[in-house]
Amino acid sequence: MQMIQNFINGSFSNAFDGETIEDINPATEQVIATIPRSKTEDVERAVSAAHSAQLTWSSLTMEQRADWLDRIADALEQKTEMIAHTESRDTGKPISLARRVDAARSVSNFRFFAAFGREQTPQTFQMDDAMNYVHRSPVGTVGLITPWNLPLYLLSWKVAPALLMGNTIVAKPSEVTPLTAHLLAQTLLELELPKGVFNLVHGLGPEVGQAILEHTGIKAISFTGGTDTGRIVARTAAPLFKKLSLELGGKNATVVFQDANMETAIDGAVRAAFTNSGQVCLCGSRIFIEESIAEQFTQKFVEKVNSIQIGDPMDEDTEMGTVISSEHLEKVESYIELAQQEGGVILTGGTRAMTGYAGPNGTGAFLRPTVVANLPYNARCASEEIFGPMVTLHTFTSESEVLEMVNSSEYGLAGSVWTADTIRGRRFASQIDSGIVWVNTWLHRDLRTPFGGVKNSGVGREGGQWSLDFFSELTNICVKTNDGI
Ligand code: NDP
Numbered sequence: 148m149q150m151i152q153n154f155i156n157g158s159f160s161n162a163f164d165g166e167t168i169e170d171i172n173p174a175t176e177q178v179i180a181t182i183p184r185s186k187t188e189d190v191e192r193a194v195s196a197a198h199s200a201q202l203t204w205s206s207l208t209m210e211q212r213a214d215w216l217d218r219i220a221d222a223l224e225q226k227t228e229m230i231a232h233t234e235s236r237d238t239g240k241p242i243s244l245a246r247r248v249d250a251a252r253s254v255s256n257f258r259f260f261a262a263f264g265r266e267q268t269p270q271t272f273q274m275d276d277a278m279n280y281v282h283r284s285p286v287g288t289v290g291l292i293t294p295w296n297l298p299l300y301l302l303s304w305k306v307a308p309a310l311l312m313g314n315t316i317v318a319k320p321s322e323v324t325p326l327t328a329h330l331l332a333q334t335l336l337e338l339e340l341p342k343g344v345f346n347l348v349h350g351l352g353p354e355v356g357q358a359i360l361e362h363t364g365i366k367a368i369s370f371t372g373g374t375d376t377g378r379i380v381a382r383t384a385a386p387l388f389k390k391l392s393l394e395l396g397g398k399n400a401t402v403v404f405q406d407a408n409m410e411t412a413i414d415g416a417v418r419a420a421f422t423n424s425g426q427v428c429l430c431g432s433r434i435f436i437e438e439s440i441a442e443q444f445t446q447k448f449v450e451k452v453n454s455i456q457i458g459d460p461m462d463e464d465t466e467m468g469t470v471i472s473s474e475h476l477e478k479v480e481s482y483i484e485l486a487q488q489e490g491g492v493i494l495t496g497g498t499r500a501m502t503g504y505a506g507p508n509g510t511g512a513f514l515r516p517t518v519v520a521n522l523p524y525n526a527r528c529a530s531e532e533i534f535g536p537m538v539t540l541h542t543f544t545s546e547s548e549v550l551e552m553v554n555s556s557e558y559g560l561a562g563s564v565w566t567a568d569t570i571r572g573r574r575f576a577s578q579i580d581s582g583i584v585w586v587n588t589w590l591h592r593d594l595r596t597p598f599g600g601v602k603n604s605g606v607g608r609e610g611g612q613w614s615l616d617f618f619s620e621l622t623n624i625c626v627k628t629n630d631g632i
Contacts, residue, residue: 149180151325153189153349154332156196157342163188168322168350173239173469173512174460182325185350190317190358193346197288197315198364200343205285205313212311213261215340219307220257222334227251230299230327235460237326238295239469239512240423242461248423249327253303259594260307263611277627283619285313286390287366290359292319292352292380294372295471296426296534299327305369306331306345308614316345317365319356321372323471325349352376360384369617370394371428374532374558374603381606392607392617394428394599396532397560400553401431401589402575405439407565411587413444417451419563419589421516424470425536429561429583429590432538433529435549441542445520448540449495452516469512470535476512479535483517486528491519491539524552532558546575554580560600563589582608 151170152159161167162183170180183189204212223230230253231246240249270281291305298320309316320328332347348355359365360383367390370380377395384391401416419431436444460468470476476499483497496517517537522529529539543549553562561583566572572586582600585591592598595611609617 148178149326149329151180151182151329151349153183153185153193154329154336154345154347155189155193156199156346157336157340159332162186162350163192170237170323170325171472172236173472174236176473176510179236180326182322182349185348185355187358189348189350190355190362193317193348194288194362194364196343196346197317200341201285201287201315203341204310204315204344207313209264209267209311212313213264216257216261216264216307216311218338219334219340220254220261222338223250223257223331224254226330226334227254230330232461233326233330234298234324235468237298237324238471239460241465241468243463243465244423249297249300253299253327256300256303256594257307260311260614263595263615264311267615276629277625280624280626282622282624283312283615284622286618286620287314288317288364289314289367289369289618290317290319290362290365292356292359292368292370292372293321293328295321295324296423296428298324299331301371302328302331304609305371308609309369309618310344312615312618314367314618315343317359318345318347319352319359320347320349322349322351357383361387363387366390367617368392369609377605390617392599392609393605394609395560395603395605396534396558397428397430397600397604398433398530398532398556398558399429399431399560399581400556400562400579401434402549402553402562402564403434403436403440403444404564404566404568404571405437406567407587408567409440409444409447412565413447413451415563415565415587415589416448417455420538421452421455421467421536422590424467424514425516425538426471426534427590431561431563431589432533433524433541433553433556434538435524435541435543435552437549438542438544445494445540449518452495452518455516457513457515467516467536470514471512473510473512475535476514479514479533479537482528482531482533482535482537483519486519486522486526486537486539489522489526489528491522491526491528494518494520494540496536525555530556550575550578554578557603558600559602560604561585
């Protein structure tokens with residue numbers, strides 16, 4: 148069992164009062180680590196270390212900080228297997244997915260922002276008699292709060308641009324999945340990143356997370372998590388005039404038109420529905436199918452879902468592991484029960500039965516991928532974020548009808564549209580209230596593009612230039628160049 152510690156001012160330490168929390172592997176239900184249950188006092192130490200390091204770090208050039216990001220990427224790449232195994236044990240996701248997504252994309256986040264930083268050119272605006280220079284400074288010490296579904300990937304998505312722009316960091320990973328954040332801290336220690344530039348405080352959201360939000364020495368908060376928690380973040384940080392980036396929940400739509408390539412659309416819809424047990428904020432959990440192909444699509448969709456190999460997350464052939472915890476399993480199950488009360492028909496799944504694997508006690512948070520039909524599009528199960536392996540199917544007869552159903556959601560994070568007519572696809576996509584829409588693909592990411600949601604899915608965008616803007620402050624310096632009026 149691992150004993151995880153906070154990483155403050157370049158060294159590892161327990162919470163100031165020594166309290167700990169247990170970290171559980173959701174596949175075996177065994178305790179695999181303890182982490183500090185940090186409090187305000189620990190955040191105070193982390194902020195103080197970050198402030199001491201701020202001048203040293205921000206004095207480096209962008210090029211030097213980009214070199215640091217590349218060094219971090221190289222070191223993490225060396226640890227690909229370790230990251231994948233650690234993430235798989237901590238989250239219950241398949242090792243192949245952890246390798247392909249979590250490990251690989253964490254490395255590419257650092258590499259991308261290193262290269263992107265080097266490409267930046269000074270922004271200037273010439274006037275007849277003056278020149279405007281846009282000067283970027285770091286925001287200062289920033290707070291990064293991240294969820295459990297893609298732990299290192301989402302943390303690195305924030306750490307890389309924050310470091311690049313010269314900020315120092317106080318980060319808090321989800322207490323449910325703390326292990327790869329610890330691994331990142333170990334890596335930064337090995338690389339001898341200047342002390343205090345990156346600080347990690349573990350613990351519970353309402354305790355240590357809240358202390359980060361409330362600390363006046365933390366000038367910006369980049370938060371990824373649920374919408375309800377996002378409200379708390381906004382309520383706490385906004386009156387302190389902190390910069391805020393909120394990446395929140397979603398109830399994303401997959402829209403399949405009758406002219407779509409059936410095989411491609413089914414593959415895409417299944418992937419969008421059940422990747423990471425449906426626990427990706429971009430997952431498509433409401434599937435709208437044009438009536439004329441609904442029967443054929445549904446039959447093939449269910450066949451494909453039934454072929455998903457559920458099992459031991461460490462098995463190379465496993466395609467779907469557990470959900471994040473037994474508590475979350477019960478939450479998803481309560482929605483399956485609700486779906487039946489709402490008049491839904493379960494076409495497949497709905498039970499804990501699994502193919503080929505059980506933890507030591509025959510337990511583990513395994514749930515079969517669940518497909519529900521016959522629900523109105525505005526039923527609770529089709530409107531509320533479930534964040535698990537459960538999707539609802541709906542039919543439509545016209546573009547305007549499906550658009551209304553899609554946009555009825557209080558969320559607006561992502562979606563996908565499947566059609567042979569890409570002009571129609573683009574037109575339809577532009578009418579969806581959403582931050583990201585894919586046409587004939589899903590989770591196809593270019594890190595230069597804006598990422599974020601509208602409505603209850605968040606405020607602001609990250610990615611490429613948007614991340615650099617968030618993690619910097621701009622000063623326009625206007626220099627008069629002659630005596631004209
Ligand atoms: P939560 O909102 O429960 O938690 C997110 C983070 O916030 C955790 O580190 C949590 O700590 C912390 N937190 C909780 N309460 C507070 C508080 N009062 N003050 C400060 N921090 C707090 O989300 P989950 O971890 O359950 O993640 C799932 C959610 O994240 C889903 O809704 C999903 O849609 C969303 N998400 C959004 C993404 C996006 O880009 N839009 C991407 C990925 C996920 P602790 O774990 O200790 O509670």
